[in-house]
Amino acid sequence: MEPFSPDQSVRHQRHGNGRVVAELGETVVVRFGAGIHQVEAVELTLVRALSDALAARELDDPLQVLTRAQALAIQSANDQWGVFSRSRVTLLPHQLWVCREVTRTWPARWLVADDVGLGKTIEAGLILEPLMASGRVRRVLVLTPARLVPQWRNRLKTMFDIRLQEYAGERDRGPLTFWETADQVVASFHTLRQEKSRKRLLAAEPWDMVMVDEAHHFQSRETDTTLTYDLLRQLEDAGRIGSLILFTGTPHRGKDYGFLALMQLVRPDLFDPERDVQEQLPLLGQAMIRNNKALVTDLNGRKLFKPVETETVDYAYSPAEAAFYRTMSSFILDGRAYALSLTGRQQSARMLLLITLQKLAASSIAAIRRALERRREMLARKAPLPSADLSVENGTTDDERAEAEEQRASEVTVTLMQDEIERLDEILALAAEIEEESKIRRLLDLIEERLEPDEPLLLFTEYKATQALVFETLERRFGKGCVGFINGDERLDIVSNGSPRALTVAREAAAADFNSGRARFLISTEAGGEGIDLQERCAALVHVDLPWNPMRLHQRVGRLHRYGQKRAVRVFLLRNPETVEARIWALLEEKLARIQAALSASMDEAEDISQLVIGMAGDGFFDELFAAAIAGPMKGLKDWFDAETRTFGGQGAVDTVRSLVGNVSRYDFQAASAELPRVDLPALEPFFRNAMRFEGRRVTRSDSGLAVATPEGWRSEVGMRSRYDGLVFDRSLPMERGMINLLGVGHPLADRALAEFGRAEALLGRADELEKPFIVALVEDEVTGTDATVHRVVLGFETTVDGRAAVLRDWEALLRLNAIQTLPENRMPPSDHEIAEVQKLIEQLPETVPTLVLPFRRPKLTPVLALLPGTPQVSINRASQPKMEPDAPRVGN
Known part of the structure; x- marks a missing residue:
């Protein structure tokens, strides 16, 4: 046997194709992909290389050469960008960029803090799909709040055909644990808090990828840690996490x-909570991504989002409402005074209850009236006192928190004052005199004066009692069936024509009715503040009440102000300027505007940083502010507010936000535009047709799409059908068609074709459209053992008019290859002139590589295949020769 030489192409039965590093006698050191192995020489077979084909002047089947070149370019572009991933939504530049940035190193360890509405589940699917298709990721665990579990499961299935199994405690009780049978799982934080569930998870096989949504729930404190934080910490310490991606819009919660x-x-190699924060913020670019709506663009650099138009709609109380408001405020003040005379849990329980009552009163008279009626009934019955703990667990969603407040306002029966029943009777008597709430009357005027007839409208309320009031009012005015609702338990108790009735509807069904136009109005509590897309038809939103935490407004508007919205979103805030809550809101808006202006002045491009500033205030800041405001001096309210909020948006917070914004990694069109792939799924069709034609299969087209019989030798593959009909390269594929009809990377037929032709020994061919030779080359990193995810990149090379080598990125090379439509049947060997041109081009290749941004330390370039002009070239000018007519039919028709 002839000895092997360095850089020779070889094949090993187990490791696949590789290139020789060194021969050691009976063994040979070979590089296979990113790994180096020492194998026995007898286990290796030589593989023809382009140099061999050129030396022997052997032409291969031109169709096979072209198809292999397309396959290599497709695989390279998708490995980096996920651009050919199967997704039902149009992929945006910032999403492709996030995929490339996150998967550039391995293991992937990032916190993604993109603004709401930028598509975090799409980014998650883009990250996962190429990694799963390549086999790098097999086991996936997604952790999320309970009510977002169905969203993650549904979206990854419908958008990417990634099928997550939902974890539930009752499924994990047998001797064989759930984790031993499931490789792709979505689980809520809450279901893993029990010790038995956690032990089984920690004992399971490691996860290649763990993704966490709403990751701000996983923060630790100096004095103690939360159960959610401990869960990730234990998984990490047990070596159960390979790659980790955290998603949150508010990464910094004030501490x-x-x-x-x-x-x-x-x-853990970069950050330590025991060290100075300012020393570590400059490192954020290596671990944190944040994209803002103000900066993201399309492929042409045009901003994707129009600014939101916000308008305050004022109303005034009637005399009866004003009397109710004064009496209710007095009740709250007296309750605070009584609570402050107590200590410990007795004081805190009463203060939390008073805050809840104050919030309900700010939402609507209907909401506080219902709570007080139930409370008065329990106090009169002298029912056994339930737990007085109004606190909520860390990790509880906004909607769960609101539901708990609404329920406990009537159930928690710690007394708030000596004569509470008599005081409640007085308040309820005043409420009974109010026949119609001014807020609701103003809402109806707003709809009829400011909206077009039948224009869809999204409305938000914090509490179900207010939601029911608005539902009843809209249905009474605009007709039965025109209103839908979304809340946490998917049930709403209303009074219709004097008779109570209970309505039930799943939130997905309510959203579908609204998006399709079957319902004009949709009223949502905070359950619709995330996980539901409502931008298809609607561009108008009303905040019926104002939640005390401004972050919720941002999340609400995000249901409409997201990609796919064609109009500027109009937002209306209903408020009575005479109430203390409205005055505090106005002062908060003024302060946020000042902070925004101060930061925008020091930014290269102004962006909305309010979400970060609000998030830094911490969870309890706004509750304490609004609760204390009712006791503040109305005449000197601004001075009181300035004193109370001196730490909110203070210099320390502003500096931290500036550092966060300035140091994180982010999509920048100017920097990324040259690299961003300008291709989509339709660019796969020429390759697919060529592959099927080479395999002897005829692709036909009908109104439903493409149809083809699977090549005989491929049918034994797992998940492969014998025939496919209705195949499309269109991401707008209707949901009812099913993902099996969407062709892209991840489809069994496409994956098999890419694998088959990517490893084919097709090295040298001809194409009539070419005037000069075209070379496809691989660039690898000679340094092994790096943390790179992408170990090789495909590039295309051609000769320019001035005789220099021009380099094309993988997606650019694919477009050039896709333009080749005719292939000659003749296999006339390359002429001396053509061989010389190819050799000259190959010699120039190393000079072009440094002009590109490649994820390699020491890039090594290897020419893989070449396409020559269809008519053999000689040293004379080809233009003087008659053009040969191609014998072969057009490829791709």
Whole structure:
């Protein structure tokens, strides 16, 4: 046997194709992909290389050469960008960029803090799909709040055909654990808090990828840690996490320690909560991504989002409502005075209850009246006192928190004052005199004066009692069936024509009715503040009440202000300027505007940073502010507000936000535009047709799409059908067609074709459209053992008019290859002139590589195949020769 030489192409039965590094006698050191193995020489077979084909002047089947070149370019572009992933939604540049940035290193460890509405589930699918298709990721665990579990499961299935199994405790009780039978799982934080569930998870096989939604719930404190934080910490310490991606819009919740503890989970080599935060913020670009709506663009650099138009709609109380408001405020003040005379849990329980009553009163008279009626009934019955704990667990969603407040306002029967029943009777008597709430009357005027007839409208309320009031009013005015609702338990108790009735509807069904036009109005509590897309028809939103935490407004508007919205979103805020809550809101808006202006002045491009500033205030800040405001001096309210909020948006917070914004990694069109692939699924069709033609299969087209019989030798593959009909390369594929009809990377037929032709020994061919030779080359990193996810990149090379080598990125090379429509049947060997041209082009290749941004330390370039002009070239000018007519039919028709 002839000895092997360095860089020779070889094949090993187990490791696949590789290139020789060194021969050691009976063994040979070979590089296979990113790994180096020492194998026995007898186990290797030589593989023809382009140099062999050129030396022997052997032409291969031109169709096979072209198809292999297309396959290599497709695989390279998708490995980096996920651009050919099967998704039902149009992929945006910032999403492709996030996929490339996250998967550039391995293991992937990032915190993604994109603004709401930028498509985090799409980004998650884009990250996962190429990694799963390549076999790098097999086991996936998604952790999320309970009510977002169905969203994650549904979206990854419908958008990417990634099928997550939902974890539930009752499924994990047998001797064989759930984790031993499931490789792709979505689980809620809450279901893994029990010790038995956690032990089984920790004992399971490691996860290649763990993704966490709403990751701000996983922050640690200096004095203690949350159960959710402990869950990730234990998984990490047990070596059960390979790659980790955290998603949250508010990574910094006011405490540097908690933020750095979160970042330490992501990159323990970079961050430590015990060290100074300012020293570590410059490292964020290596571990944190944040894209803002103000900066994201399409492929042409045009901004994707129009600014939101916000308008305050004022109303005034009637005399009866004003009397109710004054009496209710007095009740709250007296309750606070009584609570402050107590200590410990007795005081805190009463203060939390009073805050809840104050919130309900700010939402609607109907909401507080219902709570007080139930409370008065329980107090009169002297029912056994339930737990007085109004606190909520960390990780509880906004909607769950609101539901708990609404329920406990009537159930928690700690007394608020000595004569509470008599005081409640007085308040309820005043409420009974109010026949119609001014807020609701103003809402109807707003709809009829400011909206077009039949224009869809999304409305938000914090509490179900207010939601029921608005539902009844709209149905009475605009007709039965025109109103839908979304809330946490998918049930709404209303009074219709004097008779109570209970309505039930799943939130997905309510959203579908609204998006399709079957319902004109949709009223949502905070359950619709995330996980539901409502931008298809609607561009108008009304905040019927104002939640005390401004973050919720941002999340609400995000249901409409997201990609796919064609109009500027109009937002209306209903409020009575005479109430203390409205005055505090106005002062908050003024302060946020000042903070925004101060930060925008120091930014290269202004962006909305209010979400970060609000998030840094912490969970309890706004509750304490609004609760204390009712006791503040109305005449000196601004001075009181300035004193109470001196730490909110203070210099320390502003500096931290500026550092966060300035140091994180982000999509920048100017920097990324040259690299961004300008191709989509339709660019796969020429390859697919060529592959099927080479395999002897005829692709036909009908109104439903393409149809083809699967090549005989492929039918034994797992999941492969014998025939496919209705295949399309269109991401707008209707849901009812099913993902099996969408062709892209991840489809069994496409994956088999890419694998088959990517490893084919097709090296040298001809194409009539070419005037000069076209070379496809692989670039690999000679340094092995790096943390790169992508180990090789495909490039195309051609000769320019001035005789220099021009380089094309993988997606550019694919477009050039797709333009080749005719292939000659003749296999006339390359002329001396053609061989010389190819050799000259190959010699120039290394000079072009440094002009590209490649994820390699020491790039090594290897020419893989070449396409020559269809008519053999000689040293004279080809233009003087008659053009040969091609014998072969057009490829791709």
